[in-house]
Amino acid sequence: MLTAGFERRRSYIRQRCRGSCWHPYNTRLRDRQVEPWNETQESKRAEREDVPVFFPINLIKVHGCLSGEIRDAERCLKKLEFYQDNGLFKEHDRLVKEAIHHYKKREDSSMVWVLRIEESATNSYQNNWEQARKQLVSVIHSDLRVECWKVIKARALYLLVAHMRRKEEYRKSKTGLSCLLDCLKDSMHLLHCYNSPEDWAELYQTYGCVWMDYMSQLPLDQSNVERENAMDCFRRAIYFSKQDPRERVQMKRQSYVHLKLAMIHLGCCSTFPLAQGNHIPQNDIKEAKRHLDFIQSKFGDTIPRATRMLHSKTQSDLFYLQRKYQRAKDKAVDAYKCAKRYGFNTEVNILKEKKDYYQKKLETYYQILPGPERESTLGARLYRLYSSPGSSPLSRWQMTLMV
DSSP states (O other), X not given: OHHHHHHHHHHHHHHHTTTOOOOXXXXXXXXXXXXXXXXXXXXXXXXXXXXXXXOOSSOEEOOGGGTTXXXXXXXXXXXXXHHHHTTOHHXXXXXXXXXXXXXXXXXXXXXXXHHHHHHHHHHHHTTOHHHHHHHHHHHHHSOOOSTTHXXXXXXXXXXXXXXHTTSHHHHTOHHHHHHHHHHHHHHHHHHTTEEOHHHHHHHHHHHHHHHHHHHHTSOGGGOHHHHHHHHHHHHHHHHHHHHSOOHHHHHHHHHHHHHHHHHHHHTOOSSOOGGGTOOOOHHHXXXXXXXXXXXXXXXXXXXXXXXXXXXXXXXXXXXXXXXXXXXXXXXXXXXXXXXXXXXXXXXXXXXXXXXXXXXXXXXXXXXXXXXXXXXXHHHHHHHHHHTXXXXXXXXXXXXXXXX
């Protein structure tokens, strides 16, 4: 059942692409022009199968709304991205509809199709799977009589994969994941001749996420090949994002990819593995912290709510592995409240599971501490809580009663 729809889609795309050619390479990342984010600080690379990559012989530069050259189109897309990443979904939907009407009147078909793809973003964030899928499939199967139609279809394909991998029937099935990889290959074939760094960066980001889904099906010590494939893809995503001069593209892709790299180092993929007692080397914990610190130091207060929520979620995993259970729980609670308040429904359940697990871990931790140490730990925590600005001061006698 999973493969039939994909086979039809692949057949359709290949018919449209008949006559075009691409040039496959199977060399390693360090032997290609695509450089990793910081190879000297990464873990030693394991011997593994190479990730197939297609390098075009001649690149076609994208123009118009796909390149950011048209100011009003870029301004519109930037605003839509702001609404989407900050949980302002009603404003996002309203602006999309208004913009489609506006660009139809101007007969700018390329922008209309880009906006059709953008329509699916709100449904994806809010876990409205069927509607997002229908909108993207509609673009994939339409006869786009516009310049750079292959880029638009490639974008719809890799975003369809990003939506579909959120469904357990695809994410937790090897058959489903194989179908997703096939779909990404089709997207790559469509994109192969075009110099569109934004699309290459997001394509490789999505590739990396699918490899992380493969990792989640394997024990930590048996997923080295999948881990290296995912990290290679994320490094390429960072490389291509740097080729795009637009700040919004660089911030979104780099912050998201660094979060994913931190998750790999922490052993956290698509599932919730922390309760399984996996041992994470200290070097991986340091690498994860470095990725998280990079996001905070480079982007700071400009990080949108969705990214900040994922940053807090990943920080909670880091604190847990550092045995800082209170801080782990606090970060998980912050992320859960953000997801709940702003409608990031795809993250709500996993964050609730995290915060509940950390709460139980914290209770168990305090129970096994020796008496004097437990009193000291709780007393210090209460002191920090009630001595913070805006809280009512407590006397030593009151604090002793509460402990």
